[in-house]
Structures are given as C-alpha cells and as structure tokens.
Amino acid sequence: MKAKTYILGLIAVAALAGMFWYGDWSRSKVDNSQTASIIDQNGEQDENTGQSNEDNSANGIKVAASEANGDIILGSPEAPVTMVEYSSYLCGHCVNFHLNNLPTLIEKYVQTGKLKIIPRLVSPVELSAAVLCANEQDSFYEFNEYLFSHIQDLDSVDDVKSIVGKLGLNQEIFNACHGDNRYDDQIKDWFNKADADGVAGTPTFFINGEKIVGNQPLDVFESVIEKYSIQ
Template identity: 35%
Template sequence: MHRRTLNLGILGLAGGLVGTAMVPSFAHAAVEVDLDAASQPRVLGDPDAPLTMIEYSSLTCPHCATFHAKSYKPIVETYVDTGKLKFEMRDFPLDQYALRASAMARAIDGKPYFALIDMLFKQQSSWTRAENPIDALKKIGRLAGISAETADAYMTDDALLDSILNGRIAAQKTYDVNSTPTFVIGDEVIRGAEPFETFQTVIEGKLA
C-alpha cells in the first residue's frame, strides 16, 4: 500500500488560509474568480452512473501520481467510459503548492480539467522541484488554456482557497481521510495507490 500521510503543519493553517510566511509572491491578478463554478464537483462520466468513485488526492503526492500513471486509465476505460462508474476528483492538498495547483485547476471544468490534472501528475517531479514552482505551474496551466493572469487570480483567491481547505476538513470528518490517495467507492474506503485489480474487485462487487 502506498500513500502519503497528512501533515497539518505543512500548510500552516491560520483561519482556514495558508500561513503568510509560506505564501509565494504572485503578480497582480485582475481576473474575477467565479467561486460558484470553481467550487462545483469535478466529475468524469455519466452523472447517472450506478456507482460513484471519489478520489481524494494531493497534486504534490507521488503516490497519487503513481495511481494516475498505473490504475486511473484502466478504471476510466473499463468503467467510466462504459457508463458503469462516475469518477469524482476531490482536493486534499498536503502542502501549499498542492493547494495552489488545485486552485489553478479549478479555473476549468469537464474533460479539460481532468486532462490538466493528468498533466500535473505526469510532470509532478518537474514542477514540484522547480526553482519557482508557481511559475512552473502557470506554464503547465497555459497548455490547458489558463492564462497567467487567470492562474494568479485563482491561486490567490481567499474564498476559493478556503473552499478547498474546508473540503479537506470535511473529508477528514466524513471518511477519516488522513493520507493520499484515498478512495471512496460506494460505501467502501480504499487507502493507497493500489493496483487496478484491487479497484476492479471492489467495483465489480458493488456493481453485482
């Protein structure tokens, strides 16, 4: 089982926001954030699918990247694309850069959102180790059609950051999420970047 455990000290939470000592500098952003749209669930697949799979992940978590590299695609091809499963991504940032990346990604929705998440995981080792991770994030965002100004606006919007962090708190209370990745399939919780076959067994059992 591979997972990354939550460290509350990393985010330096203060009043629901990131501690100012850890906040990187951003350019002035004149773009208005659509908080309602940004806070909506990010769902892939038929909304009326008989089964829902929720992933709680941190975009800086290497085990989450492993899941997306090895198990995510066969799950989508086998169950989401066939209408059997609805897949929902939920943010569970473990550090300030995961939080900013999650906020930037919420500037888009639908399949482009999931394509961006996939790109962020594939390039995780590059942007997380960059001299300026925020600039590296914005370069990836531009490939998804997110301008630098929009990225800055979403990554610095206090209400959006609060929304993401409140979602993390809700995950802890509802499903006892304390590490990433954590998955909820129906009423079953799976912790760690398990192989496709593990998820397949659970999904097939729920669909039977």
C-alpha cells in the same frame, strides 16, 4: 510570484507508507526516492501494479466534468458507482495511481457510464486551486493528469501557469482566477470532508462507501467496482 498561503487550522503532515499530506508546497517535501522510481524511470515496472510507468497524462482523453455540492464529478452523474478519491500531488502513491491505474478505470468504467469519480485534492492547496481554475475552461481532467505526471518538473506557481499554454487554455482567464481566492472555501470543504471521512493519508478511496486505503493493484479497484455495478 509568491505562492498563496492558506491557513486551514491544523493541517496534518501525515506520512503513511509514503503518503504525504501538506498544506503548502515545496519541492523539498516531495519524497524523491519514491517519485523518482515512478516518474523518472519510464518503462520500468512499478512494484505495486506491475505496469509500465509511461507518461500517461490524459493522452488526449477528454473526460466531462460537472459540479454538485462543492465537488467535481468526472464522468456521468448518473453512473451507478461512485468513487471518491482523496489525493495529493506530493504523494508518490497518488502519482502511481494516476499514471498506472486511473487510465484503465477511465476507459473501462468512466467512459462506459458505469463509474463516476469525485476527486478531492487535499494538497498542496495552490495546485488544487489551479486545477479548479482549469475547470473553468473545461479542462479539469487534462490539467489534473498533467500535474500528477509532471510534478517533479514544477518548482513554483509560475511553472504551474506555464501548463496553461501547453494545454491550449486562455492564460489571462487562468491568471485572473489563480490570482484571487475564489476557491478557498471549496478547498477547505475538501479538507473538512476528508476529516469527516476519517482520511489519515493519501490516496484514500471510497467506492460506493467502501474504503480502500493506498494505491492497491488494479484488480482490487475493478473487483469493488464490478461488485456494485451488478447490484
């Protein structure tokens, strides 16, 4: 099946310390030298975090997702600390963050009601649409983490659809959603918000407005979250 094509004006192709931002999807656009060290060499240490690169795709964890103002909110909407995450499935450092840092942040802060995460997936857009379709079946977090953990295994949109059965979702409902353009405006809004926030590459985070560029060591995220948790 031919992937949908989106024209979103001028979509930057940004390369910032290995961070990639694309408007459409092709395996040739993945920085294989980077993602291979993250995904393929399971059990080895990642230079940025010093943690094991195992496949952490959700690990059976359920994270509630709600919607507000065109955004997905992971965790309690009442959490005192908000982390906005701009990321791309084709960004090696984004994969790194989701495999190594995010599981700890989910367990330590999201599931304890201290932190809510607002993910904005700026590329590739057909995968962003897919995870929004999964959200219709209350599986945003599981689908999102599966994509980040298995991005090198996905050659086409049909491969993305195969995830549906693996996660126990309704294939017919997902296909109907992903076959139309119902989330075009929401994805365009994420691009517009990235531009307004001065995002030059992925991943970029804003924790209660404080900007963090790149996948920093875990203690950087923890220190900023803790700072705003006690205010």
